[in-house]
Amino acid sequence: MTIAVQPPTESVVDRFLRYVRIDTQSREDQHTVPSTSTQWELANLLAAELRQLGAGGVRVSECCMVYASIPGNLPNSPAVPAVGFIAHVDTSPAVSGANVNPIVHRNYQGGDIALPADASQVITVAQHPVLNEMIGDDIITTDGTTLLGSDDKAGVAAIMAFVDLLAANPQIEHGPIRVAFTADEEVGTGIDHFDVAAFGADFAYTVDGSTLGEVSDETWNARLATVTFHGKSAHPGTAKGVMVNSIYAMADYLSRMPHDMRPETTEEREGFVHPYAGMLDIEHSSVKILLRDFDLSGLEAKERLLRGLAGETAARFAGVSAQVELKESYKNMKEVLTEHPQITQYALDAARRAGLTPFTKPIRGGTDGSKLTFRGLPCPNIFTGGHEFHSKLEFNSRRGLEKTTETLVHLAQLVAKQVKKD
Ligand SMILES: [Zn+2]
The missing domain is CATH 3.30.70.360 (Alpha-Beta Plaits)
Structure with a gap:
């Protein structure tokens, strides 16, 4: 089932290419949140763009968390669960995120990808067999001197394109939607300052994963x-x-x-x-x-x-x-999510509707969602199409970003058919 949709006012790829150029690297062992003042630039920009797209209740907290809401457009919206989408603005302290120079390799035809500014940085098919599935796609890399910041600007761009799409397509039925962008995810300190009550979602998804179709409801x-x-x-x-x-x-x-x-x-x-x-x-x-x-x-x-x-x-x-x-x-969010299997199921079904092959995979790490889940906001993690996080070889693609966005649209539509329990 495909829906005739108006394109967003700006493509998810163009958004992504804009956001990755903004340095938002976080730093370990700081006593403030955000750990770096540079994160404000993207947070404030996203807040301004959300307002422009007609989102309500847009605010940036004193800890650099962006919150927004989109009211439902259904007659029974108050009875429909409010679903949240969360991504983080910061990038890993492991590799520089300053002066990111994204490169779009159009119509990729296979083979290793050498990054132009550093001959030692090569994305090889041997190490990344996923490249075999990306023939014809536009692959986005760095020039080899920085990380790309797809983790998690792919999630940020997909959520923004999703909001953009909903604004351009009032015929897409959805219940109440909440959006948040967090700071200092990579250093683990931001999420303690996340206001779960004010966010007001019944459940949420972090859009911060990797391979298309991969949904995670389990962490360490x-x-x-x-x-x-x-x-x-x-x-x-x-x-x-x-x-x-x-x-x-x-x-x-x-x-x-x-x-x-x-x-x-x-x-x-x-x-x-x-x-x-x-x-x-x-x-x-x-x-x-x-x-x-x-x-x-x-x-x-x-x-x-x-x-x-x-x-x-x-x-x-x-x-x-x-x-x-x-x-x-942090604790394994599966402990809680196992009692709400439908939340993970919506994400898997949405990915399938976007033409992907969905699967679940435990994360050998933690997410913002692992903490939120135990604070009363069940929160599995959804793919973004990105690979090789925290490295100069980090890459994503046009299809990765578009399919992630499409999945969010399907997800909102699936949740719109539900009625809140209790
Ligand atoms: Zn991340």
């Missing part, structure tokens, strides 16, 4: 362990029988980490433990360790393992004591 259960060994300092000249050097205890502890439970040795549904930063001195040595597992029982087993190994190490070193502190980072 994630905890952060801080393991500290305490020793005793003394002047090295008179240390005999007095000094207890915690650095040796830390070395012993790290050598006990299982080899088959690391990010570099696991994939798909296997969880891991990952020491990633620490500090050493004689009196106190501590290490931060990420714990990740899709199953809560698996995560708890990893926590017991880390505690057990710390106890074994402390027992080997006279005078050393171990301290293990755990903090929850």
Whole structure:
């Protein structure tokens, strides 16, 4: 079933090419949200464009979150669930997002794609077999010196084109729609400032995934362990029988980490433990360790393992004591979404209506949605057509952006047929 639609006032590709040129890189370990002032530029621009497109209640919060709403156009709109669409404006701190120079490789005819400004940057068919499915498409890359920022400006552009399309096509029936653009997703700090109540959606989707058709309703259960060994300092000249050097205890502890439970040795549904930063001195040595597992029982087993190994190490070193502190980072949203299977199903059905082959895939990471889901806003993640996030080889395509936009339109129409429970 195709609907005769007016095109948006600006194509999703043109929007995308405009947005990626704006530097919105976020930064780790900042005490403010947004972590970088550059994110305001895109947030304010999007707010202005949303107003221009006739969206209501447009505002940018003090933490650089953009909110907007589009009233339903159905006689029974108040009874229809309000559906939200969310994307993030920031790009990864891992690779520069300044002076992005997007390149459109029109009518791609196969083969590796060499990026012109850096000969060492080549998108190869061997590493990206998805290229085989993109013959005839217009592929969008960088010049090889920056990331592209498709993560997540593809999501931003698709949502904006979707709003544009709805404004141009009042015949498309939909219920209440909410739109939000968040800051500091990549550094994990923005979403704590997201106002779920004011957003006012019954459920939502982050548009922040990868391969066309891929919908994710599952993320890690994630905890952060801080393991500290305490020793005793003394002047090295008179240390005999007095000094207890915690650095040796830390070395012993790290050598006990299982080899088959690391990010570099696991994939798909296997969880891991990952020491990633620490500090050493004689009196106190501590290490931060990420714990990740899709199953809560698996995560708890990893926590017991880390505690057990710390106890074994402390027992080997006279005078050393171990301290293990755990903090929850986020939880697997599947725990909640499994009770609302229809929310994921709408996305899969919408992708199918857009001519794609939908599938679900767990994310070996977290999304803004993992936190929102546990704050009362169930929120699976939808593809954007982008690949190789956080790298200079990042790419997307015209079809990727168009199919994502089309999927959002179908999704709104599917939800429009539902009536709120309770
Ligand atoms: Zn993202």
